């Protein structure tokens with residue numbers, strides 16, 4: 001029998017930048033923090049905001065829309081970019097320390113797809129950790145953090161009413177007047193990824209089981225430059241390095257990016273990532289040459305530590321690179337206030353798909369998304385809290401299955417990388433579908449395995465349906481953009497069968 005707690009304030013699932021931003025915007029909130037730390041702590045790259053005198057939210061919006069493959073929503077992008085400067089200001093008030101020049105002004109970096117210098121960083125390449133430090137330090141008595149692993153959402157007949165957590169065989173149901181998913185992305189659906197353990201899109205699948213509509217599941221962003229050194233997760237070599245003049249070269253030291261795009265190393269991420277993929281495919285290899293960056297060790301301590309751990313010194317050595325799954329544009333369909341298609345449920349940050357990134361995210365817009373949309377969601381939640389009444393129900397398997405995935409998850413991740421990765425084909429996607437179905441009975445022995453199998457299948461089906469190439473989704477059998485497919489992919493499966501629990 002599951003234990004039941006009724007909470008008197010909104011419940012936020014996830015304690016990264018998005019979840020904590022919601023919590024800090026509410027009079028009172030509960031945050032469920034998972035055992036794995038989540039992606040925000042790892043973020044090297046910074047926060048984009050129109051802070052320079054020659055910049056404006058409109059220019060930031062134009063750059064965001066330009067890389068989005070035509071699918072970003074103008075209202076969402078407007079909200080994001082207009083909210084940028086105030087979001088940085090709030091963080092600074094909370095005590096976040098960003099890098100500054102000798103005059104004390106914020107240092108603004110430039111990254112791929114940005115026409116202006118507008119990216120703030122902390123300690124060179126440790127921005128996420130500083131953001132988390134500042135947000136956590138600001139949590140007062142109004143926010144109660146509960147350690148736990150959420151395995152499903154709890155429903156009444158007409159709304160999402162709470163969550164169920166698992167610790168071994170123990171189950172605990174929390175009922176709340178509003179539930180906000182801030183569970184992060186799905187990078188670990190792939191064997192090559194920069195994402196830390198636990199980031200397999202479980203929150204997205206839970207929302208789907210509770211009847212929420214999902215969107216844009218085919219759009220995965222592959223970061224161009226992860227350090228190819230046999231590590232999992234793969235250490236990120238931040239795009240800021242290319243912003244500071246690092247180049248991409250073949251083993252003979254020859255640059256190759258100018259063959260692919262006029263912006264060369266600063267071209268949009270999908271283009272740089274595929275160029276590196278082709279280099280590997282041709283057997284040429286690809287390296288980041290950052291030797292021209294002065295004071296490298298002081299300016300990029302995180303990258304230095306990663307490289308040194310595999311006996312490479314970025315100040316002297318070429319760094320072998322590969323693309324790696326990095327950010328998920330797909331997720332729970334949500335409007336610009338985080339409202340999903342199900343009453344009682346909001347979604348924010350990487351697990352949400354608001355259309356703010358379209359088919360391809362502009363670098364350094366994701367921490368910003370967590371901050372800006374987190375504040376917007378808090379306002380909306382405050383106005384729509386309802387104490388759930390009636391029978392509570394959950395999907396039956398979530399009451400009894402063990403949680404953690406077995407080794408079959410590694411097979412799934414490999415299938416996703418090989419067949420649902422940077423370069424897709426119809427045949428490869430069908431092979432992926434069949435292979436996932438074959439693995440299904442083994443994966444479905446655990447909750448995390450079941451969720452990964454379900455998400456993998458939905459990603460494959462969305463990728464099959466999009467017979468064109470756009471943003472992060474590239475089909476070698478349909479290499480061109482098809483203007484008739486300039487629309488989002490929406491998946492509505494309806495709630496799954498549940499059992500009454502209280």
Ligand code: SIN
Pocket residue numbers: 044045046237238239240326327362363364365366
């Ligand atoms: C990076 O530093 O290259 C990653 C930043 C981001 O993904 O926005």
